[in-house]
Amino acid sequence: MSVFPLTGVVRPYAWGSRTVIAELQGRPAPTGEPEAELWLGAHPGDPSTVTASDGPAKLDALIAADPKAQLGEQVEAAFGPRLPYLLKILAAESPLSLQAHPDSAYAKQAYARQEADPNLPKNYTDAYHKPEMLVAVTPFEALCGFRAPSAAADAIEAFQLPSLAPVVSALRGGDLRTAVETLLTWPAADRPALIDAVTAAARAAGPAQPQAASFALAESLAGHYPGDPGVLVALLLNHVRLAPGEAIWMPAGNLHAYLRGAGVELMAASDNVLRGGLTPKRVDVAELLNVLRFEVLDDPILHSTTVAPGVDTWQVPVGDFVLYRITLDGTRPPIEVPVGGPRIIVATAGDTFVGESVDGTPVELTPGTAAFAPADAGAIKVAGTGQVFVAAVPA
Secondary structure, three states: OOOEEEEOEEEOOOOEEOOHHHHHHOOOOOOOOOEOEEEEEOOOOOOOEEEEOOEEEEHHHHHHHOHHHHHOHHHHHHHOOOOOEEEEEEEEOOOOOOEEOOOHHHHHHHHHHHHHOOOOOOOOOOOOOOOEEEEEOOOEEEEEEEOOHHHHHHHHHOOOOHHHHHHHHHHHOOOHHHHHHHHHOOOHHHHHHHHHHHHHHHHHOOOOOOOHHHHHHHHHHHHHOOOOOHHHHHHHEEEEEEOOOOEEEEOOOOOEEEEEEEEEEEEEOOOOOEEOOOOOOOOOHHHHHHHOOOOEOOOOEEOOEEEEOOEEEOOOOOOOOEEEEEEEOOOOOOEEOOOOOOEEEEEEEEEEEEEEOOOOOEEEEOOOOEEEEOHHHOOOEEEEEEEEEEEEOOO
16 A cells, blocks of 8 residues: 655644744745644544545545554454544643643543533543654753652742732642642632732842743743733643753643644644643633642653664653654665554655655655555655654553
8 A cells, every 4th residue: 555645734823933843844934824833643623634546535434434454453353443543743832821631541531421410511622642752853841740848849939929929838738739729729819919929020030040940931922821820730841952862751730731842742642632731721720639639759861772773762651653763864875664554754854755655656755754554554664865754552
């Protein structure tokens, strides 16, 4: 079976960049509206288009027509007739919302309850979990996982605001849950004054203060989301700065937010999001608390592991997806993709070729373009000079 050129869908969220994705793909920039994410996959919210033997087709429809050929028997048996992952190129110009995702068992139960009772809020769009990872392709900033409560207490206490004493007390006692709940249920009428006081304290502090980084983060976030208690919840999390090639892993229950930068993101094919602030959208505090895992994440950064010359991966404990980076420097022969099944390949640099199209010619990938290799395509190789990322299902 052939490898199909694949065209993704750009999502224009307000926090997106007007230059990154367009410049990657060689289009004029800046664009007329923000371009936040390039979706590459078969998610029903925005399935990609493949150029197949019969002309253009949506990837989800192509898979549904012959799931065994497209996915392979093992993937279909494990996940049903659906591609279990979604690959994205993400470009954040400003901070995204604080958010977390449910685990598989909880998502299934919560979605069933929601669908059975029309009076329940619609927090879930499907019955699947949404673990995710992101590999930086530019310097990238994010909030990822809870840091030690004592460090968070130091940051909150440094504002010297008596009203925050209950939050500091909870953190000194190691009680992350109470600290988060207290902040997210802060009386709505009092939130603007609280965040104004936080901003004023941050501005009054000198750069040599021990909590200068926390002050700067709070002031920056308050500029984007005035009156939002998520500004303080953010200080309970690890503030991560990734170099290109470094990654972060967000399992179920991990509270996180992307702040700025571009990366390749890979996740289970779900759109279940529970928000926790830094957003004008609704925050269901009770449901978020059901999903969050109040565990300290000591080291949020994942480093790559080399599995073959020119081939790297990032180890994550999930069966829905695996991500490889293949780098061809002009001296290496074609490199075989180290996994079968349904694969999506996206280029981020150079001029590369992957597999053969329906007419027998190699599928050329330039930056920001992609291809879909079905299970029936068998082993495929990447040639040329450049860099591609390959999403697949672990063998």
